[in-house]
Amino acid sequence: MDSPNLPIHQRLIQDPHDRTGHLRTDDAWVKKAWAEESTRVLVVAGNRVEPSGDSGVRWRTPSTSPEGIRLLLGDSPEGARFAVLTGQEEAGEGWLDLRGLFPTMLADTTEASLLMHAIGLAEWHRATRFCTRCGGSLEPRAAGHELACAEGHLTFPRTDPAVIMLVTTGDPGTDEERCLLGNHTRWPAPYFSTLAGFVEPGESLEDAVRREVAEEVGVRVGQVDYFGNQPWPLPASLMLGYFARAETTEVRCDEDEIREARWFTRADLASVAESGEVLLPSGVSISRSLVEAWYGGELPGSW
Structure with missing residues (x-):
């Protein structure tokens, strides 16, 4: 709910989504959530997302989402929220980066919170290619919130x-x-x-x-x-x-x-x-x- 008396930067983050961090390692729950009809998915192509016809961004169903790295953003009474990371080449005409979405982000501050989460993780995955301890390749874990190498070293998102x-x-x-x-x-x-x-x-x-x-x-x-x-x-x-x-x-x-x-x-x-x-x-x-x-x-x- 928008509060116009707050500074704009605070209005943008006043309705944080439920990140349900405790469920990221529950593979059975994540698999079940992905199969639910109520689940919605944000496709992030590189660092761009598809705007919706009115305001905000387009949320797809799992069945209409492309292959890519799946990120659990959280859960809500309306259903789970995921993001799928694909290559920049998958961005269609008119897709926008976060800066391009700023003019409409205050329309739904919970959606803005989800966007910040998804884009932040997308940037981390793009920049983090190898283990910083052994140089080995990395695979996503914990619904996209950890990366692990073959030696078992874990890498976490940094701010x-x-x-x-x-x-x-x-x-x-x-x-x-x-x-x-x-x-x-x-x-x-x-x-x-x-x-x-x-x-x-x-x-x-x-x-x-x-x-x-x-x-x-x-x-x-x-x-x-x-x-x-x-x-x-x-x-x-x-x-x-x-x-x-x-x-x-x-x-x-x-x-x-x-x-x-x-x-x-x-x-x-x-x-x-x-x-x-x-x-x-x-x-x-x-x-x-x-x-x-x-x-x-x-x-x-x-x-």
Whole structure:
């Protein structure tokens, strides 16, 4: 059930599906569930899925699904939910990746949860070809949630923690308060977003925020406050959102990653967003939620 007062990134994950993890190793239950008429299957071709005629994605019956790696996504009163992984070449015309589905994902937040699960596992299977301990080939187990080699070594899906932060300076809530947004070297010039980076081994989340900001734009950060989190299976991240208070304001961009970084007051941000001079991230991203939470309302435009 949609709750419009929640930040958009939280609305997207507010109705998680029942993953029924305890049933993944129950081969008899999984086989029986696959044979049920009520079971529905999401076909993932590489990283693309087939949209439905109205909104969301097409769910097939087991009998109309292609061969591939079967993943048990979970169970529900309406029936079990599986995904089948096939090659990218099986994607038909008009099939979309996760980013292409973002505009319609809020129509059914439980379906969005299933999609995140399926795409995350699909990305893991695509990237994990050999055992990291012996180099042997791998076979799926536990309804697609484990991979095992001939030596018995198990490999599990991994999620990499990444911090994403809105850096601010000035008296909070005043017209003079500013936020810092950057344009990555991989993006077109109008695309601006919050800063982000992966957490390194042995590093706290707050220290990762401070290090990444210093490395990317040369700004020293002091206070760091948690905002929220968002799973991001592109390919396997958990985005941990923060507000970070700047102790310095001089910007020195790491030109390998950040082409430009600029400070914006709320009035500045509204003006450039309205004109299209700056395009902000998609409305379903935690980056967008961070910016609009600081701004105090919705902003136009996105990429």
